[in-house]
Amino acid sequence: MRIKNLRLLTLFDVPIELHPSSFLMLGFVTWWVATVVYPEQLRGQSSSTYLIMAIITGFAFFLSVVVHEIAHAVVARTYAVEVRNIVIMIFGGITQTRDVKEPWPELVLSLAGPAANAAIGFVLLGGWWLLGAGSSRPLDHVLYWLAVTNLIIAGFNLIPAFPMDGGRVLRAMLWLFTGSFHSATTFSAWLGRGFGWILIAVGILTAFQVRGFLVHDTPVAISSGVISVLIGIFLEDVARRALLQTRVLQALEKYLAIDLMLARPPVVAPDDLLGPLAREVLELNPRVVYFVEEQGRLTGILGSWQIREVPERKWDEVTAGEAMVPAAKLHAIRPDSTVADALKEMEHADLTHVPVVSDGEVLGVLGRDRILGVLYQKGFLRTARVG
């Protein structure tokens, strides 16, 4: 079962979603400042005062995380980089954008988030100072904690460990200087994996309260240790995927769409039933793909993926036109596009096939199965048996 995100709001066409784990972040921050931070800094207040301070702090902290992501999204927009969505989760937020094709937008876009936190931090620090920088009023403590925390977030995010913002900044700079996106990614992602391992190790030492890693009392030590381990695992995982992805894309850049495409697949009409197109055909050719044409024009593509989506007992009721991916949804690619670009296009638009088109003429179709075949040959999908 997939956990569904909660839609918070849509801002400038960008959906901002809350992953259920984001409430854990809100809860943890609120609990931590209510029971540890504020009672230590501002003694002698009632527990309801600490609670009110903590609730305001929790929501303001949450808001800073959202603003950080909105800053990424806004800058992405100014560079015409498509933003899919913003997801807020336990570790902070993620702004999902389309791949950036140049180093400069990637650099500025990545800096925007930490810059937003730094700006919030300095504004709050200014407010705290203008209000007299008192030490006995709850408001001053809330402002001060939020200001310092935002500055710490800005600094933490700038650690050059991919996929954190700092790692993306580093990648963009290496990309700028070396001209190689892949080696820039490889280097930053290895730093990211290393940093992930450090967070996991520090988290374990903190949770078990090993000497030198003492943090307050047991509940705080355990929860912050666990959070550190989780962030470490998450960063390491994303960095490892980025390494694999860059190796895959590098391998696929050597192939052109025209080399791997299936030229002129069999043509069917939109009102043909799936039965004859699928029965006995799928067993012989599991990767079968049809062009669905009407009066010589491509109206859609029907591949084995789409056929298998329809239960077999319905094959004599559903037509090719109903099961196909309509042409309007397909993203045509040029014959001289690299297969790496074609795969990115398919990933982005969630497609199994793309038509290969030159000067308005449909030459053939490129499917994921063909690409998987190449990756298999290259050894990406095989695991050696040891022993």
Ligand SMILES: [Zn+2]
């Ligand atoms: Zn960020």
